[in-house]
Amino acid sequence: MIPMVDLNLQYHRLKNEIDSGIRDVLEKCQFILGPNVTAFESEAAEYLGVPHAVAVASGTDALHLALAAAGIGPGDEVITSPFTFIATAEAIRYVGATPVFTDIDPQTFNIDPAKIEAAITPATRAIIPVHLFGQPADMSAITDICDRHALLLVEDCAQSFGAATLGETMTGAIGSFGCFSFFPSKNLGCYGDGGMVTLASAELADSVRVLRNHGSRQRYHHHVIGFNSRLDEIQAVILREKLKHIDEYNANRRRVAKLYNELLSGLDIVVPYEDGKCVHVYHQYTILSDQRERIMKELAEQQISSAIYYPIPLHRQDVFAEAYRDCSLPVAENVVKNCLSLPIFPEMSEEQIVRVANAIKNTFV
């Protein structure tokens, strides 16, 4: 069986370090906002090249608290991609603002900067590009639009830890906020839920810290309504250990993608596009094919996992369908019909990659 991601293998390679780190937390009994969270925040900030990092309970919360700290609220519009996980749009709704979906680029699957400007209204306050599947969105064009229209730039980095653009600038260090998820299957994942907000502004970092901890700076003194959204010490221990290996993990994801590209060339499928200007970290390896159902069936017969990320664009999800009935985003609507993600993880062996590629070739003979 070849899974989409093999978390067990990754755990066993770091088992001694992770087990002893967790045992240490259990012995010391400081579980919430302790020394490992503080250390992880500064190690992650240094790795990403950002002045501040605030660890929170999930990627969804990272987006929510970033928008809340920025004062986005009812009456405000936030432009984002329709081809993403629902959390991107949920966070916009949590603060009472309205998601405005604009179409994606057919090659990168990221929000298309050329479509953004037409969607800007006097109510627009922010843009949330998603660095989908580990590939940075076109940040030079999006930064330029934000500057010209005085819009806040909030990066959804849930799938892009370690991805870089604009001359080696890491995703999460470009906009006013970077929002990361440490869900177990993400490129940097813990063993439960976790997330992080990165930012340049000390003032906004303080706001996020206050919001994640019940609106409190000093214990039992509360000056705003906040949330309970903290990363715990056990997750921080795991993340600190995995952060040491993130470059190797991402390099190996690129290795897998490169071999897939070679083995799948010449077939009537579209392999992932890379513009050569940024570092894609292949959270997913996603192909396009009008033979998707046949490929999935063949893979399943050979005990190989595959998955459709994502089968429905957000403006067509039940929860939004009524409100966005008149919204037409043909590129996203077309991509969801043909996209298929293949197994990819740092520990994937050449033999496994060849097996997947051969199974796909089989469907074309």
Ligand SMILES: *Cc1c(COP(=O)(O)O)cnc(C)c1O
């Ligand atoms: C995973 C993900 C999120 C949400 O992160 P959680 O940690 O699961 O809350 C947000 N946006 C995108 C693009 C994601 O892939």
